[in-house]
Amino acid sequence: MRKTRFLSTVLVALFFLIGLVLVPIRTSAASANVIDEAGIFSTQQLLDLDDLAYEISTRQQCGVYVVITDDMHGYSERSFAEGIFMNYDLGFGEGEGASGVILAISYGDRYYDCYAYGAAGDTFTTSTLDDLNDLAYQHLVNGDWYGAAESVIKRGDELLTSTGYQYYVPVYTDPPINQHITSTSPEERRNAFLSRLPFASLGSAAVGGIVVAIMRGKNKNIGVATNADRYIIKNGVRLIDSKDVFVNRTRTVTHIARSEGGGGGGGGGGHSYHSSGGVHSSGGGHF
Amino acid sequence: MADQVSNYKCPNCGGPLRFDPASQKLKCEYCDSLFTQKEVEEFYRPSEEAAAAEGTDQKWETETGEWTAEEAAHMRAYSCPSCGASLIADENTAVTVCPYCSNPTVVAGQFVTKKPQFVLPFQLDKDKAVEILNDFYKRKPLLPKAFSSRNHIEEIKGVYVPFWLYNGVMECRMDFHAENVRQFSHGDDIVTETDHFKLVRTGTVTFSGVPADASSKMPDEYMDAIEPFDYSKLKDFDTMYMAGYMADSYDVDAEQDRARSESRMKASAVRAISSSVTGYTSVAPVSTQITRLDGAAAYAFLPVWLLSTKWNGNTYLFAVNGQSGKIAGDLPSDTALAIRFFILITLGVFVVTAIILYFIGGGFL
Numbered sequence: 282m283r284k285t286r287f288l289s290t291v292l293v294a295l296f297f298l299i300g301l302v303l304v305p306i307r308t309s310a311a312s313a314n315v316i317d318e319a320g321i322f323s324t325q326q327l328l329d330l331d332d333l334a335y336e337i338s339t340r341q342q343c344g345v346y347v348v349i350t351d352d353m354h355g356y357s358e359r360s361f362a363e364g365i366f367m368n369y370d371l372g373f374g375e376g377e378g379a380s381g382v383i384l385a386i387s388y389g390d391r392y393y394d395c396y397a398y399g400a401a402g403d404t405f406t407t408s409t410l411d412d413l414n415d416l417a418y419q420h421l422v423n424g425d426w427y428g429a430a431e432s433v434i435k436r437g438d439e440l441l442t443s444t445g446y447q448y449y450v451p452v453y454t455d456p457p458i459n460q461h462i463t464s465t466s467p468e469e470r471r472n473a474f475l476s477r478l479p480f481a482s483l484g485s486a487a488v489g490g491i492v493v494a495i496m497r498g499k500n501k502n503i504g505v506a507t508n509a510d511r512y513i514i515k516n517g518v519r520l521i522d523s524k525d526v527f528v529n530r531t532r533t534v535t536h537i538a539r540s541e542g543g544g545g546g547g548g549g550g551g552h553s554y555h556s557s558g559g560v561h562s563s564g565g566g567h568f
Numbered sequence: 569m570a571d572q573v574s575n576y577k578c579p580n581c582g583g584p585l586r587f588d589p590a591s592q593k594l595k596c597e598y599c600d601s602l603f604t605q606k607e608v609e610e611f612y613r614p615s616e617e618a619a620a621a622e623g624t625d626q627k628w629e630t631e632t633g634e635w636t637a638e639e640a641a642h643m644r645a646y647s648c649p650s651c652g653a654s655l656i657a658d659e660n661t662a663v664t665v666c667p668y669c670s671n672p673t674v675v676a677g678q679f680v681t682k683k684p685q686f687v688l689p690f691q692l693d694k695d696k697a698v699e700i701l702n703d704f705y706k707r708k709p710l711l712p713k714a715f716s717s718r719n720h721i722e723e724i725k726g727v728y729v730p731f732w733l734y735n736g737v738m739e740c741r742m743d744f745h746a747e748n749v750r751q752f753s754h755g756d757d758i759v760t761e762t763d764h765f766k767l768v769r770t771g772t773v774t775f776s777g778v779p780a781d782a783s784s785k786m787p788d789e790y791m792d793a794i795e796p797f798d799y800s801k802l803k804d805f806d807t808m809y810m811a812g813y814m815a816d817s818y819d820v821d822a823e824q825d826r827a828r829s830e831s832r833m834k835a836s837a838v839r840a841i842s843s844s845v846t847g848y849t850s851v852a853p854v855s856t857q858i859t860r861l862d863g864a865a866a867y868a869f870l871p872v873w874l875l876s877t878k879w880n881g882n883t884y885l886f887a888v889n890g891q892s893g894k895i896a897g898d899l900p901s902d903t904a905l906a907i908r909f910f911i912l913i914t915l916g917v918f919v920v921t922a923i924i925l926y927f928i929g930g931g932f933l
Contacts (some may be wrong), residue, residue, distance in 0.1 A: 285840045355932055409569050460930035467932035473930045474922075481921040483912075488680035495908050506792035508839065509778045509832035517774035518840045523744075528580040528764040529599050 284372040296384075316340055316369070318346045319388035321426045330430050337438040342448035343401045345437045346379025347430040352389040355467030361385055362396035363559055370468045372398055377449040377558065382410075383567075384433045385416055386426075393417055394565025395433070400451060402560040404444045410562035413437070419566040455560050579603065581745055581764050598765065614783065624670070635683045645817075653785045654729075658815040663814045667814070667874040668785050669883055686733075686802045686868035687809045690726055690890040697724055697873035697888045700902065704886070704895050709909065712902040715879050724741040726890060726900065728869035730782040730809070732817035734775070734829040736863035738837040741770040743835040746848035767851070769844055772861065773837040779870070780825040782818035787885070788828070793896035794889040797870050801891065815869055834858050887890050923930040 314316075314334035317327055335344045348365050356364040362385040366372070370380025380399035395413045397405035405413070413433050420429035440446075497507070578585055583598030585608065593602040603611075635643070646655045648666035655666075692700075701767065704717045704782050744767040751760045781791040801808065837858060845851050871890025876883055879900060886897035926932075 289772045309647075309745075349646050354737075410667045465930070470930050472930040474925055476933065477925050477929075478922065481925060482918055485914045485921060487919035488917045489910045496909065497906065500708055500710060500901050501897075503787070503793045503896045503898055504791040505789045506832060509775055509829070509836040510836045510839070511774045511796055512778045512833075513836060513840065514774050517776075518771060518846055519773075520769065520771040520841075521845065522741075522768060522770035524768040526580075526764075526766045526768050528601075529761045531764065533760045533762075535753075535760070537753075537756050537758055544829045565908065 288431050289370055314344065314346050315430065316346075319349045321349055321388065322430075330427070330434065332432070334434045337434060337441075338373055338381070339439045341438065342373050342380070343441055343446060345372055345380070346371050346381060346383040346385075347386070347433065348383060349386045349426070350425060351387075353387045353392065353393060355471060358392060358394070359561070361387065361392065361562065362394040362565065364397075364466060366396055366559075368469075373448065374399065374450065377453060380448055382413075383439055384413065384430065386417075386421070386429075391421075391564055391567050393421060393429075393568065395562050397560040398558055400446070400449050401441075402451075402558070404440050404446045405560055407560060409440060410560065411418055414562050414565060418568055451558065470521050479509050481507075522549060525561055579608065583745075587763075595691065598903055603906045604757075620780060628833070639683070643810070646814075652784060653732040654817040654819065655814050656817060658808065665725070665728050666876075668876055668885065682867060684730065684869045685807045687728065688799070688802050688868065688870045689809045689892060690813065690871040690891050691801070692871075692873065692888070692893055694726065694873070697726075697890070697895065700888050700893050700895050701875060701886060704897060705899075706900060707899055710901040710906050711899050712879075712905070715900055724888075727872050728813055728815035729786055729836060729875050730816055731779045731791075731868050731870045731871045732782050732818075732820075732822045732825045732829070732865045733778065733868050734778040734822075734826070734833075734863065734865045736773055736778070736833055737774045737792045737861040737862050738833050739772050739859045740768070740834075740837045741768070741857045742838070742853055744845055744851050745854050746851045748847075749849045751774060761893055764850065767845055769841050771844070772843050773833070774839050775833050775836070777834055778829045780829045782820045782867070783829045784819050784820075785816065785817045788885045789884065790896045791872075794872065794892075794894045796888055797889065797891055802868065803866055813871075817879075818867065819914050822867075826863075826865070830860065830931060833860075862867045 284336045313331055315322075315327060315331040316548055322330065330347065334347065348369065348371075350365065353361055354364065363374045365385040366383045371383060372381040374380055378399065380396065380401045382397040382401050384393065384395050393414065395405070395410040395417070397410060413436060416436055417429040420426070420432060434563070449451065461518070492518050578599060578601055579597035581596060581599045583596045585594040585596055585603065591602055593604055595602050625883055643656050646657070647653065648655070648669065651666060651669040653666055653668045708716075712866060745767040746767050748763045748765070749760060750763075751758060753759070779791070779795060779797065781788060792838045838853075838856060842853065844852075873888040874885045875891055876889075878884070883901070884898060884900065886895065888895045
């Protein structure tokens with residue numbers, strides 16, 4: 282009985298712990314070029330930076346972004362900038378045609394990193410992104426958040442111009458990245474996971490109940506017989522009359538609506554081929 | 569009573585018939601066939617006659633015998649004041665404990681039982697029965713340890729249980745509605761053609777030796793569970809087979825037990841006749857009439873090793889077929905152990921499910 286009580290306590294504790302790790306679902310920020318979730322910038326600073334980044338993005342046809350978050354949103358350092366870019370649905374152009382570069386900063390973790398996606402990857406190579414990181418660091422280490430954002434935006438503009446960047450939709454040889462993973466943040470996946478746990482626990486309890494019922498059933502093998510099949514003598518079934526009479530035929534017709542269009546070949550036309558679509562820096566850093 | 573279904577349904581497809589004011593006839597809502605009342609009555613007359621004939625089932629011919637004075641002189645009767653069991657044994661067999669309720673104060677009773685026509689001698693000895701019972705305790709994770717560790721096994725008793733063995737011939741007429749469905753595409757259309765058939769099957773099914781225990785003290789579900797017995801080893805009754813064993817006197821006569829055996833025979837007859845319908849996409853029985861053409865019951869003693877034990881205020885009975893060794897019983901379950909298993913299994917399944925969900929969801933760590 283004591284063991285039973287202990288196991289019951291463990292079960293309750295497990296569900297309690299799951300409850301503790303439940304956190305509110307974050308929602309993606311509204312579409313903008315400069316996003317400040319940590320409240321670092323004044324309203325005017327934010328407007329100025331966003332106007333600057335928006336003007337460059339429109340002119341260059343390449344999204345230039347600075348996003349400051351409260352924390353890492355559950356991402357690892359390696360995937361932080363990429364995750365923010367994907368999860369916030371950033372980039373000039375749609376879907377695989379998106380092109381852009383981002384400086385992502387986690388205020389709480391004092392971590393920053395740059396990442397480029399799509400056609401922007403031609404300009405913002407790993408070494409270029411490292412340079413942008415260095416540029417941001419020089420300001421961030423002095424607490425100059427505005428300077429870091431502004432300098433990266435402007436430097437991005439210069440690089441796009443100097444490399445003759447032109448927007449195009451790349452053709453990817455590999456699926457860009459797991460769409461589910463890139464389109465959701467780890468927090469969203471965790472929340473989705475946790476939302477399924479109550480159903481999992483109910484299902485588990487049902488399985489447990491069925492197994493125990495089967496185990497209990499093994500203790501009982503009595504039952505009233507309902508047939509006498511084994512007592513039919515050999516050749517004891519004799520068919521005297523057997524008639525199969527056709528009565529009528531009914532016919533139903535179901536119209537199947539065909540989908541329009543479809544098909545359509547693919548192909549064509551990108552300037553270059555990217556294996557996955559994203560370009561990482563060598564690694565971000567803490568300041 | 570045999571099943572009796574003779575309501576007016578469509579003779580073609582079995583659908584319900586409704587009076588159609590327009591045609592002044594009975595109309596099938598399903599296949600639109602029209603019939604006059606006379607036509608429908610003509611069609612169903614054979615069925616109604618068959619159904620009426622069921623009331624004339626022959627009385628079961630019952631085969632029992634009477635003890636000779638010499639046989640009776642060597643037998644002793646006992647009764648259990650606790651459960652009312654009425655037992656007999658030969659004069660050299662001591663009956664001290666009731667095999668049904670374990671009551672140790674069995675008293676002498678009146679010798680009134682009928683002599684069985686047949687006996688199936690014990691083929692398993694007590695040691696083998698004990699071994700079977702011990703095996704039955706194994707692989708029962710919810711069996712309370714205290715129950716299996718208590719030693720009651722020496723109290724196992726060999727009992728000849730009275731049975732009626734029924735022979736009979738069942739005549740079964742069944743009507744079915746069957747369909748064959750064919751589906752094909754035609755342009756942008758899916759065409760489903762259904763052919764409807766009316767099927768009739770009539771046949772007889774012959775049964776031999778359907779057993780029904782003739783003791784009200786013996787739970788039917790135990791005796792049904794230890795079937796079958798090999799009747800090829802049946803012997804004409806002789807008191808020599810009683811040596812060392814006791815027997816229960818029958819207190820349920822062949823007429824009282826008939827319904828139980830007939831119900832089993834009818835179920836099997838329906839299944840046997842239905843199995844002759846093949847080659848259709850779907851088949852549904854529309855009506856069934858079963859009539860018993862012939863029947864007889866023989867009184868026999870069949871061998872059963874019985875163990876009754878008390879635990880936590882409840883009586884638990886185990887029965888072992890004295891010929892085949894098949895065992896039937898209702899063991900207690902340890903509730904605390906069941907809860908423990910439930911929690912452990914639930915936890916285990918939950919953890920595995922959570923891991924699967926984690927990876928399916930793409931992970932987040």
